């Protein structure tokens with residue numbers, strides 16, 4: 001009987017890249033997305049189930065658990081997430097709340113809901129997709145930084161609590177070329193208007209103009225990132241952390257090495273914060 005992995009956020013990006021790679025590695029895949037039509041082009045097969053799953057919707061999570069009750073679910077990849085941009089002083093409370101609803105509370109709701117199924121399988125594992133921004137913070141992304149720091153904290157507590165039964169793996173990518181930065185841009189909303197006439201006006205205009213291009217230039221492709229995640233799914237002894245990309249590896253080390261005042265100077269300079 002095949003083992004199954006459930007992946008959240010398979011409409012695009014890392015989640016989508018994981019689906020064929022996991023199937024190729026012999027996993028049955030429960031590919032989930034908020035909109036079923038986003039999964040319509042996946043090649044059908046006995047090793048694929050598609051489900052609607054919005055991680056912020058408890059009823060949708062409960063329905064997904066029920067649909068998986070008969071499967072030998074051995075792994076869960078909590079991949080769904082998005083980035084809310086904007087300087088903290090301009091951010092609306094509902095934007096901050098929504099960021100946590102998806103990236104943090106949704107992730108933990110899905111985790112808790114699937115734990116009983118995972119516990120049935122020896123060697124089961126939960127992969128929590130955090131970010132290098134779960135270990136360090138950059139400006140103009142405070143809500144996202146905070147949500148990913150929370151993912152790291154939750155995973156470390158969960159590992160202490162249930163790690164002997166179900167392994168908990170933190171996936172910490174650097175910049176990956178996906179739909180992430182397009183979604184990010186959509187979420188600017190009326191941010192430029194909110195910043196008009198303040199010191200943020202010029203900073204935001206520049207950020208909007210160059211950030212995506214700059215980040216995508218150095219970003220890793222989604223498939224290479226997904227390959228690293230599949231390695232952790234297949235590993236006999238699951239790693240505690242999977243740090244993906246040169247940026248994720250080196251920027252964290254640089255922060256640890258540099259005096260705080262230099263580190264902050266570098267970031268202020270990079271973001272032209274004056």
Ligand SMILES: NC(=O)c1ccc[n+]([C@@H]2O[C@H](COP(=O)([O-])OP(=O)(O)OC[C@H]3O[C@@H](n4cnc5c(N)ncnc54)[C@H](OP(=O)(O)O)[C@@H]3O)[C@@H](O)[C@H]2O)c1
Pocket residue numbers: 008009010011012013014015033034035038053054055056079080081082083102106129130131132172173174175176177178179180181183
């Ligand atoms: N790309 C990067 O540079 C990068 C770096 C570090 C970490 N990450 C993390 O990697 C994960 C995947 O992101 P990605 O880069 O692959 O970006 P992406 O292409 O934008 O994919 C994000 C996925 O999350 C889904 N999603 C968002 N809100 C959801 C919700 N409430 N319920 C269910 N699914 C939801 C999206 O679905 P819809 O299509 O329905 O919106 C989409 O399928 C995220 O957790 C992100 O924070 C990304």
